[in-house]
Amino acid sequence: MVTTVTSLGRSGLSDWMIQRISAWVMTAYLAFIVVYFIGNPDLSYAQWAELNSSLPMRMFSLITILSIAAHAWIGMWCVLTDYITVRLIGPKATAIRIFFQLGMIAVTLLYVIWAIDILWGI
Amino acid sequence: MLNVSIYRYNPEVDSEPYMQDFQVDTQGKDVMVLDVLEKLKTEDPTLTFRRSCREGVCGSDGVNISGKNGLACITPLSEAVKGNKLVIRPLPGLPVIRDLVIDMSQFYAQYEKIQPYMINNNPAPAIERLQSPEERAKLDGLYECILCACCSTACPSFWWNPDKFIGPSGLLQAYRFLADSRDTATEERLANLDDPFSVFRCHGIMNCVQVCPKGLNPTKAIGHIRSMLIRSAT
Numbered sequence A: 001m002v003t004t005v006t007s008l009g010r011s012g013l014s015d016w017m018i019q020r021i022s023a024w025v026m027t028a029y030l031a032f033i034v035v036y037f038i039g040n041p042d043l044s045y046a047q048w049a050e051l052n053s054s055l056p057m058r059m060f061s062l063i064t065i066l067s068i069a070a071h072a073w074i075g076m077w078c079v080l081t082d083y084i085t086v087r088l089i090g091p092k093a094t095a096i097r098i099f100f101q102l103g104m105i106a107v108t109l110l111y112v113i114w115a116i117d118i119l120w121g122i
Numbered sequence B: 001m002l003n004v005s006i007y008r009y010n011p012e013v014d015s016e017p018y019m020q021d022f023q024v025d026t027q028g029k030d031v032m033v034l035d036v037l038e039k040l041k042t043e044d045p046t047l048t049f050r051r052s053c054r055e056g057v058c059g060s061d062g063v064n065i066s067g068k069n070g071l072a073c074i075t076p077l078s079e080a081v082k083g084n085k086l087v088i089r090p091l092p093g094l095p096v097i098r099d100l101v102i103d104m105s106q107f108y109a110q111y112e113k114i115q116p117y118m119i120n121n122n123p124a125p126a127i128e129r130l131q132s133p134e135e136r137a138k139l140d141g142l143y144e145c146i147l148c149a150c151c152s153t154a155c156p157s158f159w160w161n162p163d164k165f166i167g168p169s170g171l172l173q174a175y176r177f178l179a180d181s182r183d184t185a186t187e188e189r190l191a192n193l194d195d196p197f198s199v200f201r202c203h204g205i206m207n208c209v210q211v212c213p214k215g216l217n218p219t220k221a222i223g224h225i226r227s228m229l230i231r232s233a234t
Helices: A012-039 A045-053 A055-083 A093-119 B033-043 B105-113 B133-137 B156-160 B167-178 B186-191 B207-211 B218-232
Strands: B002-008 B018-024 B062-065 B068-071 B085-089 B096-098
Touching (some): A045 A055, A055 A093, B105 B167, B156 B167, B167 B186
Parallel strands (some): B002 B085
Antiparallel strands (some): B062 B068
């Protein structure tokens, strides 16, 4: 059993499941947006603003943004723990990795807050 | 004449590893890679590699043959030679002791972690613990592993985290005991695997399946472990 402090769900199973579910959410959102654009070739700003200011669409967008954030967190955590390790780059690795991990978490949270601000500011 | 390029490194003499070129006359025969190594060793006794059974059972002579991990004794030249050239390197990802011999301590440490033995605290029956033919059939494709390390050393996740990720070979063995109807430590075994590294560093790229000289499928076994973890979770 390996312990971790900066992974999203703390358990491998939890991270794995979040990764799968968030992937499905992003796929559904992408499919919806593509179909919407194809179905509305003469899309006007008013129509686009109306769609994005409706509560169901805001919720769908927010769930997708949270999915992207969780997906990115888990993915970046995997990449950082693969390549920035004591085995590969020496004893400084732990400090460097935690710096990048906390930076990644901070950027992810900032994007989420910014996205909420945009969504509810329409 | 076959051109053979072999990774050489003797830490007592060489400051760094190098590739040494040889020419071998195979007389047009499709011999095994191990036969070529044996022939070269008669010419240069310092060439070092592991071998034992020479028939794909002991798992000693796992090496990287023209870019693909495999057992030298059961890989014919017709499969390994590209453009009349054969390149032999040690299995990647583990420390080299000398020439083609690697230090497998990390590999065995991961194997040890999964408790590769039957755990059953019930009183032993008078004769033996019986299994139905169906229960026994679940072990097919799992018990045949010879621990040659071809799969684990072909896995990038194992290269990066050999101290944390169990690796395909160890996980195949872990499932061998999880699937055994006579083993009663399923919950304890699963609890030891539910962290972000032990099992979940497997991203399913299936290098292990591609190289296994026994034709086993560690990725499938890892999928079964994941399913068992999901079923046992709350």
